[in-house]
Amino acid sequence: MIGNQGKKYSIVKTKDMLVFSTENFIVEKSSVLHSGIFNKEFSSMLASSVLAGVASIALIMIYGRTTLAYVVFILISIAGFSLFRKFVFKDRQMEIVFDLKAGRVDIALKGHKKKIKESFPVKNISGMVIEKETEEIVNRDGMAFVEKISLQHGAVIPGFGEEKILYMIKLNLSDNTDRLIYANSNMDDVISVHGVLKEFLKI
Numbered sequence: 001m002i003g004n005q006g007k008k009y010s011i012v013k014t015k016d017m018l019v020f021s022t023e024n025f026i027v028e029k030s031s032v033l034h035s036g037i038f039n040k041e042f043s044s045m046l047a048s049s050v051l052a053g054v055a056s057i058a059l060i061m062i063y064g065r066t067t068l069a070y071v072v073f074i075l076i077s078i079a080g081f082s083l084f085r086k087f088v089f090k091d092r093q094m095e096i097v098f099d100l101k102a103g104r105v106d107i108a109l110k111g112h113k114k115k116i117k118e119s120f121p122v123k124n125i126s127g128m129v130i131e132k133e134t135e136e137i138v139n140r141d142g143m144a145f146v147e148k149i150s151l152q153h154g155a156v157i158p159g160f161g162e163e164k165i166l167y168m169i170k171l172n173l174s175d176n177t178d179r180l181i182y183a184n185s186n187m188d189d190v191i192s193v194h195g196v197l198k199e200f201l202k203i
Helices: 040-063 067-088 140-152 187-201
Strands: 009-013 017-022 093-099 104-110 114-121 125-135 164-173 178-184
Touching (some): 009 187, 017 178, 017 187, 040 067, 093 187, 125 187, 164 187, 178 187
Antiparallel strands (some): 009 017, 017 093, 164 178
16 A cells, blocks of 8 residues: 555555545635634534533523533533534545456545445546646735734644645546546645556556
8 A cells, every 4th residue: 555644645556456545635715714723623623512512501501500511511522522523524535446457447435435426437538637726815814814813812823824735636538527636735745646646557
């Protein structure tokens, strides 16, 4: 298996088959509210805290201020975080199987279940390219406001306010369409994946 320390992707290869898996398969415009603030862990923590707060308030209204309300708050916060992270704010992974023996490419999305998204013949792949996309800062006033608030709370957000550069690997198909299969800000990482896939597919 081929991978990297950041676990952005994995490659399992045999003579006639290569399986490429990654979570970095979607390119989305970032909000002024940086992903460093609203990531999946924070969202899970926030959701579990709200749920725990509602349950505690309900118990206080029924039984008054008792130890039970605080115990319930702590238990729901802890258990809720794991459940929200696993089932609501879960990670999705894309898996691409290049099967040279069968002459087929299967693209699937994996969460709790594996779902085939698309299949097409290997011969339909006409090329593979690396493209660069730069996300420019649009709302500078909004970023300045968020940065000011974060500094007041002693929270420095790495990379906040900087232009975001992504390098993307795309499969070119014979029908003049393409498929984005990997995106990363680390150019060396993208070049490495591109080289392995291109050598295997001999394109």
